[in-house]
Amino acid sequence: MASGLKALWALSMVLLVSNWQHWTCGKATPQVPCYFVFGDSLFDNGNNNYLSTPVKVNYLPYGIDFPTGASGRCSNGLNIADTIAEQLGFDSFITDFGVGGCTNFLDGVNYGSSGAGILDETGSLSGELFTMNIQLYNHKITVSRIGKQLGSDEVAKKYLNQCIYVTDMGHNDYLNNYFLDTYNSSQLYTPEKYAQLLIETYKTQLEDLYSTGARKIAVFGLVRVGCMPSNTLQHPNELDDNSCAYKLNEDIQIFNTKLQTLIKELDGKYEDAAFTYINSYEIDSDKTNEAFKFTRESCCNVMASGGVPCKSLTIPCANRSEYVYWDGAHFTEAKAWNFGKRAYKRQSSRDAYPYDISELVQLKLHDNDGDIVNHAQL
Template structure:
C-alpha cells in the first residue's frame, strides 16, 4: 500500500534525527551540493530542460508559486538550515537576487538531475578548499514521486530494485566516509542515512502522526470540490465514490459521486483515456436510483431526488487533452465550433438526467 506523504514532513523528521550538535557547538553557514532533492532553484537560471518552474511545484510554498525547488514546498536543504537555526531558506547560488548576507550564512549549488562521480575526489577537493564539516547523504529508498510514477505500476509502489541498489550504495558510502575520516583526522565526514527513516514512515505512517494520509484516489492532495460542497451544505464531510466497494446504505441516502478522472463531455475524451464517459456515469445513476428505491422506498427516494443537488463538473479534459493534444478534433472543428459541440453534449446530458429524475420522482408520488 502506498501512502501519500508530504515530502517536507518526512524531511522534518530526518532533519531532527540527523542534526545533533555537541553542546556549545554552532554552525554559522550551510553550503549544499547535490541534485533535485536539494536544488533550491539553480536550474531555473541555467539552460536545461530539467526545471520545475510550473505548478503543482511550489503549491505549499510562500505565495503558492513554483520556485525552482523540486518540491511542493521547502526542500531538505532548507529544512536543515532551518533546523540549525541559521535561516529559513537556503538561497540558490545562481539566483540573481542573491544578497551579500546570503553568502555569510550559506548558499546552495545543487542542480536537479546531477549526480556525483567520482565521489572521493570531490570530497577531497572540498577538504582542500577549507571545508571541515561535510555531511554526505546516502540514497533515499526508491519511493520518490517520479520513481513511483515511472516504474511503480498502477499503485505507484516503491521500487524494490531501486531499494536494493540504494542499500548497496549506502553501505559502501558509509564505509568510504570512515576511510576518509582516518585519512583526514581534523575534518569530519559524516554519512547521513536518509534511507531507513523515510521507508519506515511510508510503511508505518501512524508512528509519525500521518494518520489518515492514505492515498484515497481523489485527484487532489486533500478534499475535492464535491466534498467541499457536501460539507458546506452540512450533509457530510466526504462524498464517496459510487464504485467504492465499501459504500454503505447510508451513503445512498445522502449522495454519492459518479465522476471519473480524465472524462469530459466529448465521448472521445473518455475513450482516449479509457475512463467512464458521461453516458457510463448516467447508466450508473440509473442503477443508483434502483438501489436507492430498495433502500429507502419509493416515497423517500422521490424526495431525495426531488430535493437533492446534482452537480456536473467536467470539460477541462476536452479542451486540454482532446482538442489541443490529440489531432482528431482539430481536423473537424475550430475552437468556437468545438465549444459549441461541448455545450450540445452538456445540454443532452442534463436533459437526460432530468428525465431520469422526473420519472423516478413521479413513480414515487
C-alpha cells in the first residue's frame, strides 16, 4: 500500500508539471494525459510513409486541406482519430510511431497503418505494414520509454491507466483478405467461421493491450464497406435499394455482432477497466449521411474504375464538405468530423455503448490497489 501511495504521489507530480506546461504556454489542458490510437487507413496518420509498401498516400491531392499538406492520411484533411484528439482537448496532432523515433510519446502515439488488419497475413501481399500485433509490439516500446521517463513502471502504469485508447481494426481482414481471390481465406472459412477467427484473435490482442496498462478502451466496429464507391463499382449486380453491395455488408455485420458480444464479455471480465463499442455501422448509415449531397461518389479522381487511391496531382472536387467519400474508400474531413463527433458524444444510444468516448473520459475506475484511476466526475 505504501508503494502504491508513493507511486500515486509521483504520478500527481507528473500531471501537475504537465498541466503547468500547458498553462504557461497558453495551451488548453487535455481531458486525459494521453491518447493512443491503433488502426487501419481510417486512422493512419502517416506511419506507412516510413514502410516499404505501395500502400501510402503521401502525395497531393491527399492533404489538400491539411495544415502541412500530404501527411499520409487517407483524406483531404483530418481523419477520424484526429477529430477525436481535438475533442479530447489536444492542441497538436498525436505523433505517428514511424520507425520508432517519436519523442512526444507522453501525449500518446498513433500506430495506425493503412492496409493492416487483425490477422498477420492480411495485407501481406502489399509489402511491409504494421499489423495489429506489430502495433501492440510498438506500443510496448512506447510503454517502456514512458516507464523510463517517469522513473518507474509503477508510475507509468498509473499514468497509462488514465489515458484513452481507441482501436479500429478488421476492415482490411475483409477488403484485403477475405474478399480477394488472391487469398484463400474465403475457401477455407464460411463467413461465420471467418468472423469467429477474427474475434478470437482480436480478443487476445485486446487483452494484450489491457496488460500494458490500458483501462479505457473504445473499440470501433466496421463501417459499411459495401457502400464504398470502390465496392459499388466492382459489384454493380449486387447492389441493394441503398446502392450498396449488400453481401459485403452482410459479412462484416457478422463480425460486428460478434464484436459487440466480445466487448460485453471483456467489460464484465476486467472490473478495473472499461471497454466500449463504437457502432461505426450505425454512424455510417444513410440517415447519418443525409447531411451530405454526394454519398456514393469519390471527391478525387481515382486511379481506375472501382479503384481506391486518388490519382497523383489531380484536381479534386471543390465542394468537399458535401461528399462522404474522399477517394474510393475513405472519408472526407467533413465526414470524419461527422463521425468523430458521434463517437465522442453519441446522438443516440445506438452510436456507442455502454459509453461514448466523453463518458469514458469521465468514468471512475479503481485499480487493483483500490486507488481511483480517474478523478473526474461522471
